[in-house]
Amino acid sequence: MPIQYYIYFCLALFSIGIIGVLTRKNAIIVFMCVELMLNAVNLLLVAFSKMHHGAALAGNPATTVGIDGQLFVFFIMVVAAAEVSVGLAIIVMMYRNTHSVDINFLNRLKN
Amino acid sequence: MNAIIFSAVLGVVMMFSGIILRSKSAVTTTAIVSLLVLLLANIFNIYDVFSIHIDTRGLLHFNKFGLFFNTILIAATLIFVLLSGKDIEKAGANVSDYYALIFFVLCGTSILTSFNGLLMLFLGIEIMTIPLYILTGADKRNLKSNEASLKYFLMGCFSTGIMLMGIALVYGATGSFSLNVAASSPASAGMPVSSFLQMAGLILLFVSMCFKVSAAPFHFWTPDVYDGAPSVFTSFMATIVKAGGFFAFLNLFESNAQLLGATWKLLMSFVIIATLLIGNITAVFQQSIKRMMAYSSIAQAGFMLFALYSFNDMAKEGILLYAVAYCLATIGFFSVLIKVKDYTFDGFNGLAKTQPVIAFSATVFLMSLAGIPLTAGFFAKYYMLASVVKSGGSLWIVVVAVLFAAISVYYYFKVIQAMYFKEGQPETHEITGRFKTGLVLVAAAVILVGVLPSIVLNWFYF
Numbered sequence: 001m002p003i004q005y006y007i008y009f010c011l012a013l014f015s016i017g018i019i020g021v022l023t024r025k026n027a028i029i030v031f032m033c034v035e036l037m038l039n040a041v042n043l044l045l046v047a048f049s050k051m052h053h054g055a056a057l058a059g060n061p062a063t064t065v066g067i068d069g070q071l072f073v074f075f076i077m078v079v080a081a082a083e084v085s086v087g088l089a090i091i092v093m094m095y096r097n098t099h100s101v102d103i104n105f106l107n108r109l110k111n
Numbered sequence: 112m113n114a115i116i117f118s119a120v121l122g123v124v125m126m127f128s129g130i131i132l133r134s135k136s137a138v139t140t141t142a143i144v145s146l147l148v149l150l151l152a153n154i155f156n157i158y159d160v161f162s163i164h165i166d167t168r169g170l171l172h173f174n175k176f177g178l179f180f181n182t183i184l185i186a187a188t189l190i191f192v193l194l195s196g197k198d199i200e201k202a203g204a205n206v207s208d209y210y211a212l213i214f215f216v217l218c219g220t221s222i223l224t225s226f227n228g229l230l231m232l233f234l235g236i237e238i239m240t241i242p243l244y245i246l247t248g249a250d251k252r253n254l255k256s257n258e259a260s261l262k263y264f265l266m267g268c269f270s271t272g273i274m275l276m277g278i279a280l281v282y283g284a285t286g287s288f289s290l291n292v293a294a295s296s297p298a299s300a301g302m303p304v305s306s307f308l309q310m311a312g313l314i315l316l317f318v319s320m321c322f323k324v325s326a327a328p329f330h331f332w333t334p335d336v337y338d339g340a341p342s343v344f345t346s347f348m349a350t351i352v353k354a355g356g357f358f359a360f361l362n363l364f365e366s367n368a369q370l371l372g373a374t375w376k377l378l379m380s381f382v383i384i385a386t387l388l389i390g391n392i393t394a395v396f397q398q399s400i401k402r403m404m405a406y407s408s409i410a411q412a413g414f415m416l417f418a419l420y421s422f423n424d425m426a427k428e429g430i431l432l433y434a435v436a437y438c439l440a441t442i443g444f445f446s447v448l449i450k451v452k453d454y455t456f457d458g459f460n461g462l463a464k465t466q467p468v469i470a471f472s473a474t475v476f477l478m479s480l481a482g483i484p485l486t487a488g489f490f491a492k493y494y495m496l497a498s499v500v501k502s503g504g505s506l507w508i509v510v511v512a513v514l515f516a517a518i519s520v521y522y523y524f525k526v527i528q529a530m531y532f533k534e535g536q537p538e539t540h541e542i543t544g545r546f547k548t549g550l551v552l553v554a555a556a557v558i559l560v561g562v563l564p565s566i567v568l569n570w571f572y573f
Contacts (some may be wrong), residue, residue, distance in 0.1 A: 003205070003283075007283070010279075013393075014272075014276055015468055017272065018243070018269075018272075021265070021269050027261060029263070030265055031268075034265070034269060034272055034482050035269040037269075037272035037273075037275075038271075038272055038275060040276070041272065041275040041276050041278075041279045044276075044280075044283070045279050045282060046406070046488070048279065048282055048283040048286075052286045065286065065478075066286070068230075068287070068288060069192045069282055071230075071459055072230055072278075072282075072288065074231075075230060075234060076233075077273060079233075079241075079271075080235045081232070082237070082241055083241060085263050085265065086241055086245060087268070089242075089245075089262050090244060090257075090260050090264050091261065092247075092262075093248060093251055093257055093260070094257045094258075094261055096221070097251075097252065097254055097257055098254065100256075103265075
């Protein structure tokens with residue numbers, strides 16, 4: 001499959017994530033949308049990694065070009081896991097105090 | 112390498128110190144000793160007295176500028192803990208954890224001052240910000256702290272997502288995560304749009320870095336987060352973390368700015384003017400001094416952005432000097448702010464009568480932030496503007512910056528006016544003699560750097 005399909009697909013996923021972050025009011029759904037953004041990036045990195053690998057393979061059958069892209073994906077997954085643990089703790093902390101996970105609820109408390 | 116290893120190990124040590132040590136002040140003492148160790152380890156690394164070498168396959172690159180910048184950040188953290196250690200103890204129940212998180216943040220800034228590729232940039236930014244989300248929400252029962260924490264977390268994740276997309280697009284175009292995007296040739300010739308991908312990736316990286324250093328138009332999270340977080344941690348966030356972010360920003364775009372050509376200067380002047388405008392004008396109308404300081408930190412970020420506009424040696428010296436001046440003054444002023452119970456301007460009324468030493472030091476810090484001559488802030492601003500002139504940049508942007516600096520005098524001096532020329536009985540927390548001595552020393556350092564800026568800069572070339 002041409003690489004363009006992957007790029008369009010990942011950009012679509014990424015845009016859905018961005019729109020979700022900007023429009024949804026539930027903290028957990030916003031958080032899920034952020035995860036969607038990160039996963040779109042993961043997919044794109046793997047696709048590019050394969051593309052670069054495939055291109056280098058023609059010249060040198062034992063090439064390792066493109067491996068770093070897939071390594072990056074592992075780092076993103078680890079960091080995303082750390083972010084999830086901190087983020088869910090923050091959301092739980094907020095729920096304990098307000099009994100709601102609505103982002104607008106917090107804005108009403110301002111001033 | 113020293114700073115990265117030591118800060119991570121000492122962070123774990125701090126975590127366990129909470130189990131072993133029963134008293135909170137003992138934990139603070141441990142933190143101060145650990146910070147001294149970290150500072151010495153980093154200084155030894157600069158002069159190659161004792162340094163751990165690990166082959167990182169080009170992921171990290173240690174040069175004198177970065178190491179020196181890191182020394183400044185660690186020293187600023189030390190001053191921060193010395194001045195506000197007692198207030199960190201009061202921020203919540205888990206003192207040792209806060210110190211551990213502060214060390215992890217320092218680990219992140221150590222990576223950011225030495226990264227040599229987009230992978231390490233990403234890891235450094237994340238190691239720096241994830242502990243901060245927790246520190247922002249340290250006051251668990253306070254709704255404002257909760258709100259700040261959640262907002263910071265969501266905005267931080269969002270900008271991380273944008274940064275990752277930028278990195279992925281740059282990778283697609285060039286086939287490597289090397290810092291110098293221009294130098295790495297496209298691996299696959301089969302990509303007709305690779306230069307477009309590269310440009311889009313760089314712009315996304317730019318946007319996400321603007322988020323991290325709170326430059327307009329991506330600054331909107333800053334006032335709420337700085338206002339809601341416990342004041343001690345606001346002080347930490349506004350200084351050390353922001354300076355670390357700036358270094359990464361500078362390092363990332365130093366070699367890549369020319370890819371954007373003339374557009375870069377145009378883009379930067381737009382961002383600088385917008386940041387200065389929003390920071391300064393909004394700060395004028397604030398009722399709470401803490402919130403005013405949040406906007407003032409946006410305004411100061413506008414000045415630091417000049418280093419990215421000009422990218423010459425003078426800009427590098429300028430950002431060093433700015434980091435020193437800004438960190439000293441802001442940490443000092445926040446340590447005073449924490450001692451006052453009421454954060455509005457009226458809360459400072461008559462402070463000069465009841466606490467003359469503290470009021471005088473606060474005046475020095477505010478004058479430094481405003482850029483009055485004989486204080487460190489003056490030369491910091493001077494170097495920034497001179498670097499623009501030297502790089503052949505347009506003069507009108509310098510004029511606009513000076514005008515905004517003049518506006519900033521108004522809101523900084525409003526605090527001085529409240530302290531000296533208004534009657535009132537300010538309520539303060541307990542102020543010890545040690546705190547006063549420390550504060551006077553920091554104020555003296557601000558004046559010393561203001562009179563002889565070469566102290567900092569000669570060290571850099573030494």
